[in-house]
Amino acid sequence: MPIAIEFKSVSKTFHLNAEPALSDVSFQIKEGEFITVLGSSGSGKTTTLRMMNRLIEPDNGHIEFYSHDIRGIDAIQLRRQMGYVVQQIGLFPHLTVAENIATVPSLLKWDKRKILARTEELLHLVKLPPEDYLNRRPRELSGGQQQRVGVARALAADPAIMLLDEPFGAVDAITRLDLQAEIQKIHQQLDNKTFIFVTHDINEAFKLGDRVMIMDHGRICQFAPPREIIRSPQPGFVQKLIDTVNEQEALWGEFK
Template identity: 60%
Template sequence: MPKTAIKFQAVSKHFADASYPAVDNVTLTINEGEFITVLGSSGSGKTTLLKMVNRLYDCDGGKIELFDEDIATVDAVALRRRIGYVVQHIGLFPHMTVAENIATVPKLLNWSKEAIVARVDELLTTVGLDPEEFKSRHPKQLSGGQQQRVGLARALAVNPKIMLLDEPFGALDAITRLNLQNELLKIHGGLKKTFLFVTHDINEAFKLGNRVIIMNEGNVCQFDTPKNIMNMPANAFVKELIDAARGQESFWGERA
């Protein structure tokens, strides 16, 4: 039996002046080593769900457990240092080199200089960047795709069991995005970590996720494999998503 990595138990979050909860009584379980994508339109609650895992937002109701530990009982800063977090706009420190960016948390945890240097080189190689070429560069000297790879390396620095990725490829061009999707699948397959990846792109969600959470207005509409969702949409909203994706496919077929 696989270990449970993340468990949401009747989790809710409501922001002031909102007409409906950002997350509404969500209960689901994610196993260790899964690649879970969270799909939904803007305002569906997908990013809020993600941010509650590392306590950037605290639950208004319910409980979240990571490996059977209630995150409300853990210091928020200490919790975040155990979780990798990658966002769309990367957030690299512009005054730091690539190596210094990746080393941020290891330095806070008082790793030795030798261990940090070795880890930086290892991670740059993992994300497909030559350490000798890139570790002394600054973020402004990198392309968007290269910056996103460095952001991923930084999130992996302390070997977290859980990675949270919030639309990390949303601002990239189509070719770079496709290449990074393929790279991320290889990285996940090699590391066997638990990935929770937010996207509004159905093709990206179904390509990357071994299971997909589909959200709408704070609710989980369906949580299943891409194949089961395509063959058995749980409600009208999910069916509309599937029909829209198939409509895009037919568009290319008509013009071939």
């Protein structure tokens, strides 16, 4: 499979004399992978994601999108090839669900019939029947339903890559599990679509990721399939994460 995203010795510092947000980070993500990026607050995971669509520019190093240096790609054109979903969702409150999903296709001047067909297709994909949801406003939706619309909107123009930054962090635990299952199904149904999903939840990261990138203090501690990390965690931060999960499982076991 081709390489969708590659970082080559990328570094970023936001404030003079501050600890780098990213420090000499290098990795490759293949087309079609579901990558989860795991780390605590300040680990560099969101900075890494936002560099992919040029919302943040690196101080040093290079980032490539399908072997093209992203600095040579117009930022708007680049972002139209990358769907972007965040925790806050950001639906336009004065627009209907259909109008929200159609935002980018409308900017691209798609035919109205094509936009409607795409909108209905995506609502079916995220399990929101069009006949019930096309004309609703965001205020009429639950948090989980709003997040589903956010995913549909990000997919509307058929981007090559989906960037998801803590997308389920603001919903309750049961809804979060449902959304995790749905996002897995969506990825499986979309041929060669690359998903990059930032989270601070280790269970979510290991459940969803084909590979998990674990970050701490602006560096990658380990980047491997979940099974490999569990079997052979790197000493230090990764080992502590695995130990924490094992302790939680032992605690639950005491109540059985």
